[in-house]
Amino acid sequence: MTKVDLKFVEGLTLAERASLVTGHDFWFTAEVPGSKKMMLTDGPSGLRKQADDADALGLNDSVDAVCFPCSALTAASFDDDGLLKLGQHLGIAAKAERIGVLLGPGVNIKRSPLAGRNFEYFSEDPLLAGRMATAYVKGVQSEDVGVSVKHFALNNRENQRFTSSSNVDERTMREIYLAQFERVVKQAHPATIMCSYNKINGTLNSQNQRLLTRILRDEWGFTGLVMSDWGAVADHVAALKAGLDLEMPGNGQASVDEIVQAVNEGRLDEAILNRSALRVLKMVERWGSEGEVSDYDKEEQHRFARQLADDGIVLLKNDDQELPLTNDTKLAVIGELAEHPRYQGAGSSHVNAHHLVSPLDAMPAGARYAQGYELTSDQEDEQLTAAALDLAKQSDQVVFFAGFPAAMESEGFDKTSIDLPANQTELLAKLRAVNPHLTVVLQNGSVVAMPWADQVPAIVETYLAGEAVGEATWDILLGRVNPSGKLSESFPFKLSDNPTYPTFDQDKNNENYREGLLVGYRYYDSKHLPVRFPFGHGLSYTSFQYSDLAVKQADGQLTVSFKLTNTGQVAGKEVAQIYVGNRVSMIEKPAKELRDFVKVELEPGQSKTISRVLPRRAFAWYNPEQEVWQADNGEYEIFIGSSVADIRLHQRIDYQLGTPVQVRLTSETYVGDMMKHQTPTIKRALQETGLADKLATILNSDNAAIFANIPLRSLVMAGISPEEVQQLIRLANA
Ligand code: BGC
Numbered sequence: 001m002t003k004v005d006l007k008f009v010e011g012l013t014l015a016e017r018a019s020l021v022t023g024h025d026f027w028f029t030a031e032v033p034g035s036k037k038m039m040l041t042d043g044p045s046g047l048r049k050q051a052d053d054a055d056a057l058g059l060n061d062s063v064d065a066v067c068f069p070c071s072a073l074t075a076a077s078f079d080d081d082g083l084l085k086l087g088q089h090l091g092i093a094a095k096a097e098r099i100g101v102l103l104g105p106g107v108n109i110k111r112s113p114l115a116g117r118n119f120e121y122f123s124e125d126p127l128l129a130g131r132m133a134t135a136y137v138k139g140v141q142s143e144d145v146g147v148s149v150k151h152f153a154l155n156n157r158e159n160q161r162f163t164s165s166s167n168v169d170e171r172t173m174r175e176i177y178l179a180q181f182e183r184v185v186k187q188a189h190p191a192t193i194m195c196s197y198n199k200i201n202g203t204l205n206s207q208n209q210r211l212l213t214r215i216l217r218d219e220w221g222f223t224g225l226v227m228s229d230w231g232a233v234a235d236h237v238a239a240l241k242a243g244l245d246l247e248m249p250g251n252g253q254a255s256v257d258e259i260v261q262a263v264n265e266g267r268l269d270e271a272i273l274n275r276s277a278l279r280v281l282k283m284v285e286r287w288g289s290e291g292e293v294s295d296y297d298k299e300e301q302h303r304f305a306r307q308l309a310d311d312g313i314v315l316l317k318n319d320d321q322e323l324p325l326t327n328d329t330k331l332a333v334i335g336e337l338a339e340h341p342r343y344q345g346a347g348s349s350h351v352n353a354h355h356l357v358s359p360l361d362a363m364p365a366g367a368r369y370a371q372g373y374e375l376t377s378d379q380e381d382e383q384l385t386a387a388a389l390d391l392a393k394q395s396d397q398v399v400f401f402a403g404f405p406a407a408m409e410s411e412g413f414d415k416t417s418i419d420l421p422a423n424q425t426e427l428l429a430k431l432r433a434v435n436p437h438l439t440v441v442l443q444n445g446s447v448v449a450m451p452w453a454d455q456v457p458a459i460v461e462t463y464l465a466g467e468a469v470g471e472a473t474w475d476i477l478l479g480r481v482n483p484s485g486k487l488s489e490s491f492p493f494k495l496s497d498n499p500t501y502p503t504f505d506q507d508k509n510n511e512n513y514r515e516g517l518l519v520g521y522r523y524y525d526s527k528h529l530p531v532r533f534p535f536g537h538g539l540s541y542t543s544f545q546y547s548d549l550a551v552k553q554a555d556g557q558l559t560v561s562f563k564l565t566n567t568g569q570v571a572g573k574e575v576a577q578i579y580v581g582n583r584v585s586m587i588e589k590p591a592k593e594l595r596d597f598v599k600v601e602l603e604p605g606q607s608k609t610i611s612r613v614l615p616r617r618a619f620a621w622y623n624p625e626q627e628v629w630q631a632d633n634g635e636y637e638i639f640i641g642s643s644v645a646d647i648r649l650h651q652r653i654d655y656q657l658g659t660p661v662q663v664r665l666t667s668e669t670y671v672g673d674m675m676k677h678q679t680p681t682i683k684r685a686l687q688e689t690g691l692a693d694k695l696a697t698i699l700n701s702d703n704a705a706i707f708a709n710i711p712l713r714s715l716v717m718a719g720i721s722p723e724e725v726q727q728l729i730r731l732a733n734a
Helices: 006-010 012-021 069-078 079-096 126-141 169-188 208-219 238-243 252-264 270-287 300-311 382-393 422-434 469-477 521-526 671-676 681-686 691-699 704-708 713-718 720-733
Strands: 041-042 102-104 146-151 166-168 190-197 225-227 316-318 331-334 369-370 397-403 438-443 458-461 511-512 544-554 556-565 572-582 591-604 607-614 620-622 628-631 634-643 646-655
Touching: 006 270, 012 252, 012 270, 041 521, 069 079, 069 126, 069 300, 069 458, 079 102, 079 126, 102 126, 126 146, 126 169, 126 591, 146 169, 146 208, 146 270, 169 208, 169 620, 190 208, 190 238, 208 238, 225 270, 316 681, 331 382, 369 382, 369 469, 369 681, 382 422, 397 422, 422 438, 422 591, 458 469, 544 572, 544 634, 556 572, 556 591, 556 634, 556 646, 572 607, 591 607, 628 634, 671 691, 671 704, 671 713, 681 691, 691 704, 713 720
Parallel strands: 041 102, 102 146, 146 190, 166 511, 190 225, 331 369, 331 397, 397 438, 438 458
Antiparallel strands: 316 458, 544 556, 556 607, 572 591, 572 634, 620 628, 634 646
C-alpha cells in the first residue's frame, strides 16, 4: 500500500475521493487504487462479524465468537486492568478475523433506568464510564485494531433516537455527558468516534460542527476519524462540512454521486472532501488488516469471560451469611433463566456465542431443578408453580433465577417498566413462604425494582454475564470466588424516584434534561432520598476496615491516603471510592461526586495503604460563560467510601488551587459574597474607599443578614453613595 498524504488524495479522481467518505457497504470502507478496503464490526462485548446477510440490529448470524459480559457488568468490576485485558482479547479476536475497527464501547451515561441500551453502557457516572472505556480502548488498540467509541453524544434514549433532540444546558453536557468521551479521547486516542443519531439542542449530531469539530478536535485534540452511526446521516454534505468524515453504511453509488455533484456545483469545498478522504485512508493505513482469517484461542477467551464476570457480579444482600452455599446443602435451583439464561443484550452487540454454559449446566452435583415459570409469558403456570414449591419444600436452600426476559430490553426501543414479570414475583413470594432460605439471582441489563427485597436473605446481581454465565454465577454462589463487584448505577426503590421519571420519553421530538447535573446518585445523594441499593454498593464474604485518612497539599497537588484492612476470614477485593464535595463555588453542585476509585486485593488480616493524587479537574466545574474548567479556592470535603452511601472516612479541607472565587466585582455582586470571598485587591479597595469601616458597622448590626443580601448597586439603602460604590468596583478590579 502506498503511503497516504494529501498529495496522494489529490491524485485520486473526484469520484474515488467521494467513494471514500461513504461506506462501500454495510461493513466495509471503499477500496481505491493504492489503498485497500477495511472491515468494521460490532461490538462492545464480543465480535459480531457478519459473513453474509448484513444488518445493524443483530438479526442475522455472525461468526462464532466468545460472548463477554455486557458493559453494565464489566463496569461493576471497577477494574481498569480487567477492562484492558477485555480489550486485548477483543483485539486478538478482531485481528484474527481481519477487522480493522471495532465498533464499541458505548460510553453514554445511564440517565434513565428505562433506556433500552443501558446494558451496553458502563455507568451513570462519567468518571467510571470514562475509566472503563479508556482501559478497554487501550487494550483493543494495543493489538493493532482500532476502536470506534460511541455514541457521540447524548444518545440516552432509544425511542425516536434518529430524530429526537436531547436538550441540555452546557454545564450538564460538559460535566456529565461529555466528560467520559473527553477522557477516552485524551487518554486512549481511539481511532474513531461514532457520532450518534440524535440531535443536541435542535442540531442533528451528524451535522453538529460545534460537537464534531470545535469540541472534539479543537478543544480535545482528537486527530482520528468521525464516522456516523448506521443511518445517522440526513444531509451528507452538511455532515462533511460539520466534521463527519465517513457516512455508514452509505448508499452505494447514489452517495458517491451526491458528493461529486455537490463539489461540481460549488456546494462543497473540495478541501473538506479531501480532508475527510485522507482521514479514511489514514485509518485504513493504520488499522487495516490484510490476509487470511486465522484462528485464536477461544477457550482461553471463555475462561477470561468467566473471570471478568466473577469480578463484576454484585452481591447485593447477604443476611446471616446465607451465602456462600455449602457443599452439604440440599439445593433447589428454580427459574427458567437457569436453563435459558439471559447472558447478552439484543441489537447490534448480539454475539453468536462460542460456548454458552448455563447455570443449569454448571450447577453442583446433587442440586435439583424446577422451571418454575415461563419466560415467554408473565402469567403463572400452575403446574410449574406446584413443582417448584414441592422442590423448595424438600430442600435446605433455594436459588431462584429471576430477571428481565429478552423481549423486555434491547437496542432500538426503551423499556416501560423496571419491574420483574408478575409470574416471577408471584412465584418468589410463594417460594419464600415455603422456604425462607431463598437466594435471588438476577439476570437483567439494567436497574430492577425489588419491592420483595426485604423478604429474602440474599440477592446476587449478575446482569448479562456473557457465555460463561453459569460457571461465574456458581463461582460466586459457592464461594469459589469472593464477590467484589459494585453497582455502577443506583437502584432506586421505585422508578418514580428517578429524577428523569417525569420527563423521560414524554415528548416525541424532545428529551429535556431538566434534572441537569443531578443524574443517578448525584440526585439521590443530594436529595437525601434513600435507594434500594446505592451506587458503588456491593458486599463481600469478608469485611474491610478503612482508617488513617490523610490529605496532603504539596507542590500544587492533593494526595489522599488511607489504610484498608481485610478484617474477615477470607481473601477479598474491595473497591474504595473517593468522592469530593465542593463547598465553595457559588453554583449548583451535587453533594458529592466520584473522583477516583481503586480496587485492592487483600489477604485475611492484611492491610495496605492507598495513596492517590487527585488532579485539579477533580475540583473543577465547567464555567459556560468563560468556557473553562474552573477550580475555586476554598472548602471541599473528601469522602472515602465503600459506596456513595457508606462513607467510612471524611475530611474537610481548605484547598488553594489558584483561582479565587469571585475575582471581579460588579454592581450586582452581593455584599455578603464580596465579604466572604475577599481577595487582597478587594480588601485594599475597601480600605482605600473607606468602605471597610462603614460595611463593618453595618454587618455587625442586627440587620447584618439583610445587608449581606443586597447588591452593591443598592448600597444607597445603607447610606453609601453610587459614586463610592463605583470607586470600590474600579479599584477592586484594577
Ligand atoms: C448501532 C451502533 C452499531 C451500528 C452497526 C447501529 O444501529 O447504534 O451501535 O455499531 O448499528 O451495527
